[in-house]
Amino acid sequence: MEGLSMKSSRLLWGVIILLFGCLAACKKEKPQSPIPDSLSSLQELFHPAYQINADSIHQMIRICLNENPVTPWDSVLLAHYQEKDEFFWLNDSLISDKPAVQVADSMLFWLGNISQHGVNPNLYPVDSIREELQQIRTLKLREGKTMNRLLADVEYQLTAAYLSYVCQLKFGFLPPERRWNDSIDHIPLKQCDVKFAMAALDSLRANPNAAFHRAQPASPLYHKMQEELVRVNGWGVTDTTDYYRDRLLVNMERARWQYALDKGRKYVIANVAAFMLQAVNEETDSILEMRICVGTVKNKTPLLSSRIYYMELNPYWNVPQSIIRKEIIPTYRRDTTYFTRNRMKVYDKNGFQVDPHSIKWAKYAGSGVPYTVKQDNKTGNSLGRIIFRFPNPHSVYLHDTPSRWAFTRNNRAVSHGCVRLQKALDFAFFLLKEPDELLEDRIRIAMDIKPMSEEGKKLPISAAYRELKHYSLEQYIPLFIDYQTVYLSADNNLRYCEDIYKYDPSLLEAMNNLNLKP
Numbered sequence: 001m002e003g004l005s006m007k008s009s010r011l012l013w014g015v016i017i018l019l020f021g022c023l024a025a026c027k028k029e030k031p032q033s034p035i036p037d038s039l040s041s042l043q044e045l046f047h048p049a050y051q052i053n054a055d056s057i058h059q060m061i062r063i064c065l066n067e068n069p070v071t072p073w074d075s076v077l078l079a080h081y082q083e084k085d086e087f088f089w090l091n092d093s094l095i096s097d098k099p100a101v102q103v104a105d106s107m108l109f110w111l112g113n114i115s116q117h118g119v120n121p122n123l124y125p126v127d128s129i130r131e132e133l134q135q136i137r138t139l140k141l142r143e144g145k146t147m148n149r150l151l152a153d154v155e156y157q158l159t160a161a162y163l164s165y166v167c168q169l170k171f172g173f174l175p176p177e178r179r180w181n182d183s184i185d186h187i188p189l190k191q192c193d194v195k196f197a198m199a200a201l202d203s204l205r206a207n208p209n210a211a212f213h214r215a216q217p218a219s220p221l222y223h224k225m226q227e228e229l230v231r232v233n234g235w236g237v238t239d240t241t242d243y244y245r246d247r248l249l250v251n252m253e254r255a256r257w258q259y260a261l262d263k264g265r266k267y268v269i270a271n272v273a274a275f276m277l278q279a280v281n282e283e284t285d286s287i288l289e290m291r292i293c294v295g296t297v298k299n300k301t302p303l304l305s306s307r308i309y310y311m312e313l314n315p316y317w318n319v320p321q322s323i324i325r326k327e328i329i330p331t332y333r334r335d336t337t338y339f340t341r342n343r344m345k346v347y348d349k350n351g352f353q354v355d356p357h358s359i360k361w362a363k364y365a366g367s368g369v370p371y372t373v374k375q376d377n378k379t380g381n382s383l384g385r386i387i388f389r390f391p392n393p394h395s396v397y398l399h400d401t402p403s404r405w406a407f408t409r410n411n412r413a414v415s416h417g418c419v420r421l422q423k424a425l426d427f428a429f430f431l432l433k434e435p436d437e438l439l440e441d442r443i444r445i446a447m448d449i450k451p452m453s454e455e456g457k458k459l460p461i462s463a464a465y466r467e468l469k470h471y472s473l474e475q476y477i478p479l480f481i482d483y484q485t486v487y488l489s490a491d492n493n494l495r496y497c498e499d500i501y502k503y504d505p506s507l508l509e510a511m512n513n514l515n516l517k518p
Helices: 006-025 037-045 054-064 072-083 103-112 126-138 147-171 194-206 208-214 220-233 239-256 321-334 404-408 424-431 437-446 454-461 504-515
Strands: 266-271 276-281 286-295 304-313 344-347 372-375 386-389 413-415 419-421 470-482 486-488 494-496
Touching (some): 054 072, 054 147, 072 194, 103 126, 126 147, 147 194, 147 239, 194 208, 220 486, 220 494, 276 424, 286 404, 286 424, 386 424
Parallel strands (some): 266 470, 286 413
Antiparallel strands (some): 266 276, 276 286, 286 419, 304 470, 344 372
């Protein structure tokens, strides 16, 4: 369809500006025509394709709606345009030549720059929206198009893109079923819901540009990875480039996920992939960082969120049945001093101690063992001198260890699934609600470490002193055992680490499939 003449275009734009004012303010009742009688003669200049009708636009938008919404933002999109006559984009800013008020162009700018988040811009119909905007602004409609159709397309596509953009930046681009294999334990995460999507529309209504800025992830780790992605992309295409880029794509997506459990101002993150733990206190702006040992590839440490509520001094170790069958029995058959050397005792099902030499262990190597094995506490105990407990279905915990040599290794995947701490004493002090010299000294004494305070030094010689065996925290401390192959160290530097459990490839494949979307 050919464009109008220059004179007709100018006249038409005067009327369209008035009509946009009407569209922005229209209610469910039919709007009154904003065109004065004196301009009625201009109708002769209008081709039918250029006539604007709010009811027609709404009807066209409703035809586009998915009656069976898949996502929460689909549901909100459907509800809004079915129930309301409100437009978000069809106002005078749509045809303004002032950049400061071109809200649609601002939205297209953010969508077009989604690559800074490691996502292909083709995920959104930026080019088609921009082309339709150009048709509207130049009044040059393509064959078969009408102004109503263009306005309906632009309104619908911009709102749909805005909602998905905001929700996915906030909670992740991949749906939950594509984030982890079914066999992988993973941390419960928040998901975008209808309430959040509705609030996003309210933000758009109140201040569009503020809403665009507010949608951007704000964590220091995320910003560091964005900067790193720009740097890596500037290297050109090499195997090394692909390695770092792939790590960044995967971990930027992970960084968009939100834990379902609120972190609060004081929390602990154990990064299995990095063999590092960070105990964060935002109130004091401090981070206690330490090396950790985690489960082997065969005995992976589960990913989880919980709350640390309890510490136990000098714990006994009740050896799991799987370890008795797979490790202790084979070792004992080679070395009958095993139980004595490791200060382990054997008990029958009634709780009576049994001489391990009287048991024919060979017949239990592949089946249930009708005995329990318990290791004495204190020196040499596999759990060390202190253990930190938290509810979880995997029977794992954080604990001290006498095997200090493991912390010198690069690959510290050496445990049966629990997390061993390099600085268990410092971690115990971190968990306390407030510094408490006397309590800290009681913990030291229980661990055979010299007390520091003058009052603490008097404790061991006091007749009334009783060794501290356990301590319940005054407030729970959120714990997240997570998996990040790119992370931010305590000194604020970006670090890469190896994918010890091979969790990255499936996530990378899902991200690449997302980025291949036309």
